[in-house]
Amino acid sequence: MSKSVKKVYGYLAEIETPSKLWKACEKCRDAGFKKWDAFSSFPVHGLDKAMGLKKSILPYLVFFGGLTGITTGFLLAYITQVQIYPTVVQAKPANIFTVAAFFPIMFELTILLSGFTTLFGLLGLMGLPRLNHPLFASKQFKRVTDDGLYIAIEARDPKFSPEATKAFLEEIGGYNIELVEDDE
Amino acid sequence: MGHFVTSANIPVDGEKLTHPLVKTLKLVSAAVAVIGLGVGAFIWFGQEDEVVKGSYTYSYLFGFTFFLTLAIGGCFWTLLHNVSNSGWGTSVRRIFENLGFVFPFMFILMIPFFFPDFQKYLWEWLTIFNDVTAAEGVSRYAGTLTLFGAEVPHGGFYGTVGNSELHYGLMDKHEAILDTKSWYMNPVAWYIRAVFYFASLGFVIWHMRNLSVKQDTDPNPGVKNLFTARAHASWGLPIFGVALTFWAFDFVMALDYKWFSTMWGVYFFAGCAMSSMALIILTVITLRRLGYLKHVVSTEHFHLMGKLNFAFVVFWAYITFSQFFLYWYANVTEETSYYLLRNTEGWNIVSICLVFGHFALPMLGLIRQDVKKNMTYMTVMTIYLLTIHMVDVYHMIIPERAPSLSLILGLGDIQLWFGEFKSWGCDILGFITIGAAFVFFYLNNLTSVALYPHRDPRILESANVHN
Numbered sequence: 001m002s003k004s005v006k007k008v009y010g011y012l013a014e015i016e017t018p019s020k021l022w023k024a025c026e027k028c029r030d031a032g033f034k035k036w037d038a039f040s041s042f043p044v045h046g047l048d049k050a051m052g053l054k055k056s057i058l059p060y061l062v063f064f065g066g067l068t069g070i071t072t073g074f075l076l077a078y079i080t081q082v083q084i085y086p087t088v089v090q091a092k093p094a095n096i097f098t099v100a101a102f103f104p105i106m107f108e109l110t111i112l113l114s115g116f117t118t119l120f121g122l123l124g125l126m127g128l129p130r131l132n133h134p135l136f137a138s139k140q141f142k143r144v145t146d147d148g149l150y151i152a153i154e155a156r157d158p159k160f161s162p163e164a165t166k167a168f169l170e171e172i173g174g175y176n177i178e179l180v181e182d183d184e
Numbered sequence: 185m186g187h188f189v190t191s192a193n194i195p196v197d198g199e200k201l202t203h204p205l206v207k208t209l210k211l212v213s214a215a216v217a218v219i220g221l222g223v224g225a226f227i228w229f230g231q232e233d234e235v236v237k238g239s240y241t242y243s244y245l246f247g248f249t250f251f252l253t254l255a256i257g258g259c260f261w262t263l264l265h266n267v268s269n270s271g272w273g274t275s276v277r278r279i280f281e282n283l284g285f286v287f288p289f290m291f292i293l294m295i296p297f298f299f300p301d302f303q304k305y306l307w308e309w310l311t312i313f314n315d316v317t318a319a320e321g322v323s324r325y326a327g328t329l330t331l332f333g334a335e336v337p338h339g340g341f342y343g344t345v346g347n348s349e350l351h352y353g354l355m356d357k358h359e360a361i362l363d364t365k366s367w368y369m370n371p372v373a374w375y376i377r378a379v380f381y382f383a384s385l386g387f388v389i390w391h392m393r394n395l396s397v398k399q400d401t402d403p404n405p406g407v408k409n410l411f412t413a414r415a416h417a418s419w420g421l422p423i424f425g426v427a428l429t430f431w432a433f434d435f436v437m438a439l440d441y442k443w444f445s446t447m448w449g450v451y452f453f454a455g456c457a458m459s460s461m462a463l464i465i466l467t468v469i470t471l472r473r474l475g476y477l478k479h480v481v482s483t484e485h486f487h488l489m490g491k492l493n494f495a496f497v498v499f500w501a502y503i504t505f506s507q508f509f510l511y512w513y514a515n516v517t518e519e520t521s522y523y524l525l526r527n528t529e530g531w532n533i534v535s536i537c538l539v540f541g542h543f544a545l546p547m548l549g550l551i552r553q554d555v556k557k558n559m560t561y562m563t564v565m566t567i568y569l570l571t572i573h574m575v576d577v578y579h580m581i582i583p584e585r586a587p588s589l590s591l592i593l594g595l596g597d598i599q600l601w602f603g604e605f606k607s608w609g610c611d612i613l614g615f616i617t618i619g620a621a622f623v624f625f626y627l628n629n630l631t632s633v634a635l636y637p638h639r640d641p642r643i644l645e646s647a648n649v650h651n
Contacts, residue, residue, distance in 0.1 A: 045650055059552075090515040101513060103505060 006181040009134035010035075010154035011165055012141060013174025018044045021149045024172040025050040028151065031168065035154035039135075039144045058121050065117025066110045073106035074099070138180050152180070189647035193479040198400055198634030203474050206627060213623040220617025227610075228302070234593050238305040239606050242585040243614030244296065245306060249436060250577040250615070251622040252290050253452070256428050257460020258283025259389045260453075263424055266392065266417035272488055274646035275480035275636045279464050279471075281393040282629035288386030289625040293618060297435070298375070305589060309362055309369055309441035316353035361442055361518075369441060377434060385427040388420040396640075397633050405639035428453055439584040443522050447507035454503045458496035459573035462566040465489050469559050469566075471635065480636050480647040483557040488651060490556025493569070497550060501543035525583050534579050541572045574615075582611070 015021040018040065025038050029052035038051060078099070081087050086094035092101070123129065135141050135152060144150055151174060153165055162179075169177050227240045261280040265273050273280070296302050303310045354363040362369065395413045399405055429449030437448045445451075465486065471477050511519045512527070526535050546569055555561050585607070589595070637643060 089513070092513070092515075100509070103509070 007134075008155045009137070009180040009182060010152055010157070010160065011169055012135060012138055012150055012152045012178045012180050013169040014140065014176040015149045015151060015174055018149065020173045021151070022047060022050050024151055024174065027172045028153070031159070033153055033157050033159055035157035035160075037152055039141075039148070039150040039152065041145050041147070056125065058118070058125060061121040062114050062117045065121070066114040069109035069111070069113030070106050072113070073109035074102060076109075077102035077105050134182050135180055137182065138178055140176055140178065141180075189479055189644060191644065193647070194638050194643060196638075198638040199476055199636065200633075201471070201476060201631045201635055203476075205474065206631060210624060210627045210631070213620045213627065216620035217617060217624055220613060220620060223613060224617055227613075228296075235589065235595070236606055236610065238589040238593060239585065240610040240614060241296075241302050241305040242582060242589070243610040243612075244618070245435070245614075246578060246581045246611060247614035247616075247618035248290070248293055249581060250574050251618050252287070252431075253456040253573070253577065254460045254463050254622070255284060255287040255290055256385075256424075256431075257456040257458075258285070258464070259287055259385060259424055260284075260428075260457055261460065261464065262389065262392050263417045263420045266413045267421055269414055271642045271645045272649045272651070273485070274640050274642040275477065276464065276468055276485055276489070276646075277640075278396065278633065278636050279467050279630075281389070281396055282633070283460060283464060283467070283626060284389040285393050285629050286622060286625045287389055288382060290622075291382040291386070293621055294378070294382070298378070305592060307438050307441070308588065308592065309365075309438065310371060310374070311592070312354070312357065312359055312362060313366075313371060316350060316357060316359075320349040320353040365441070369438070374434060377430060381427040381431045384423045388416075388423050391416060392420065396637050399637055399639050400634050402639060405641070407641050410641060425449075425453075428456065436580055439581065439588070440521065442518055445507055445511065445519075445522070447503060447510075451500075451503050451507055454496060454500035455573055455576055458493065458500050459570055461489060461493045461496060462569035462573070465493065465562055466566040466570070467630075469563055472559070476635055480643065482647070482649070484649050484651055485646075486559065486562060487553065487556050488649070490550060490562065493566075494547070494550040494556075497543065497546045497569070501547070504538075504542075525587070526579065531579070531583050534575065538572070538576060538579060542576055546572070578611070582607075 015024055021038060021040065022044060025047060028036055029050065038047060040047075081102070082094050082096075082098055088094055089101075092098065140148070141150065142148075151169065151172075153160060153169065159165075166177055166179075224240060224244065227236055231237075258280055262277070262284045264270075265277055265280060297306070300310070300314060304314075350366075351363060354360070354366070392413060395409045395416070399409045402409070429452070432449055432452035436452070437443065437445065468477065468481060468485070468489070472481060508523060512523045514520075525531065546565070549565055550556065555565075640646075
């Protein structure tokens with residue numbers, strides 16, 4: 001064993017069933033932990049509420065992404081087709097009422113930029129892509145993509161303590177509790 | 185998470201709508217409908233002003249179409265819920281069924297349209313047919329009746345003009361378009377279709393509701409009725425699609441028989457689905473306010489129904505814009521006529537209002553998740569959606585009135601635009617008359633059976649739905 005100090009990520013505890021995970025999350029939430037997470041290979045309905053997660057700000061980003069798209073589409077078509085080079089098609093006027101002809105491009109750009117904002121905003125908010133995660137150091141954590149359900153409480157959490165948190169995880173139904181340390 | 189709904193929360197004999205307010209409203213609506221029909225009868229038979237008669241006939245069609253879209257939408261949601269094997273909406277499914285079951289009763293109000301005295305104001309092609317057959321000395325139903333007999337100038341099937349007098353009569357009047365279309369647009373086929381729509385879809389929705397209502401009193405409630413309803417909804421849906429599309433063709437699109445749109449049925453359907461879902465949400469909110477559906481309907485249902493409503497606001501915009509875009513910019517004479525009328529002068533204001541009022545505003549107003557779960561907000565929103573859908577139906581039918589009537593009655597200058605009392609006065613009367621009758625039928629359906637299918641195998645699944 002090397003003498004270098006390893007950075008502690010936190011405690012990892014396995015939970016037996018989805019319903020126990022759900023109840024354990026409620027207890028974690030009520031205990032006031034902030035830096036913690038639950039892991040499951042499939043969606044558990046209502047887990048976000050049990051974890052006390054706040055609503056994502058992503059919809060607002062997407063809204064403004066879409067707004068940028070519709071404005072860009074409008075300006076792109078209006079400036080080129082009405083202002084700079086008025087295109088008269090079948091005697092239809094080239095003025096502000098021509099805007100109906102620009103709806104497809106406005107629509108497409110709204111969708112495109114909303115889509116981009118959704119994808120990249122989501123990745124940004126989740127902190128992805130990343131090369132590694134400290135929990136990958138745990139051997140048992142590999143089962144999370146198969147049949148394992150886990151709760152991890154990070155050492156960064158202000159309420160974290162080496163003994164009390166371990167006892168707490170045992171109390172809420174966790175087993176195989178492991179102190180996860182960063183890989184060298 | 186609220187508490188879990190169990191069978192202990194579901195009354196054994198179901199919940200019946202017995203609120204005194206509803207009984208009063210039912211009586212009032214019946215009275216208003218009878219008075220309205222009386223005033224309408226006076227306009228049609230008791231006075232001589234042809235302009236008012238014609239104007240009111242358009243108003244009557246407008247009122248009828250608007251409330252028919254709501255009833256047809258009820259049929260759609262019932263069939264869709266059954267055919268998609270849905271579990272979420274079992275606790276509100278009876279509202280769909282009751283709204284849909286107004287549809288067969290609407291046939292009573294459609295009877296005036298069967299008489300040439302009223303048809304002459306609305307559908308010029310029927311008048312032309314009558315004139316030609318009268319001038320040529322053949323029966324009004326000529327052509328169709330000799331389908332398998334006499335010579336057939338155009339060949340073809342089902343109501344083909346099999347009568348040379350009719351054919352040459354139409355050609356002499358320069359009605360080649362009508363002559364070509366007469367395999368579809370002839371009085372016999374028109375009457376058969378008009379009855380068929382109500383008989384077929386009326387039977388489908390009666391059958392669906394009946395299967396659901398029978399379950400309520402079944403001593404051994406099982407899955408039999410539910411599975412039967414699912415299986416039968418699969419053939420009910422094509423009937424629904426045909427009846428809705430061709431009713432809209434025959435009664436609304438045919439107001440200008442030279443004009444046609446293959447998008448028309450979808451456009452009409454989009455309005456039906458959107459407005460009826462708005463009415464369903466409004467009904468469920470009102471029933472909850474009155475103290476019903478407390479255990480089985482949660483905010484999750486409002487979220488789900490709000491999502492469907494939002495979806496159809498967008499779908500309506502997509503369809504309506506596609507129809508407009510292709511026709512307006514393709515600029516083909518007989519295709520553009522519909523929008524030429526509606527994109528000029530005062531009607532253009534209504535068209536622009538629809539873009540913002542029927543799409544932009546409700547789209548932004550319904551996009552958030554939390555507002556769909558807010559009952560006060562949704563009350564305002566659904567009333568708004570019904571109002572703007574009324575404007576949409578108005579925009580479909582009423583612009584046709586001024587030019588058509590002025591031509592038919594030989595008024596010279598085009599009269600009866602939007603601002604005249606003879607127009608909007610009649611519109612209000614027609615709307616209120618049909619509306620009151622609609623409310624009566626709807627409340628009658630709601631009060632006659634339990635408010636939700638309490639013995640449906642999926643009722644607990646629906647009551648505890650989470651999305």
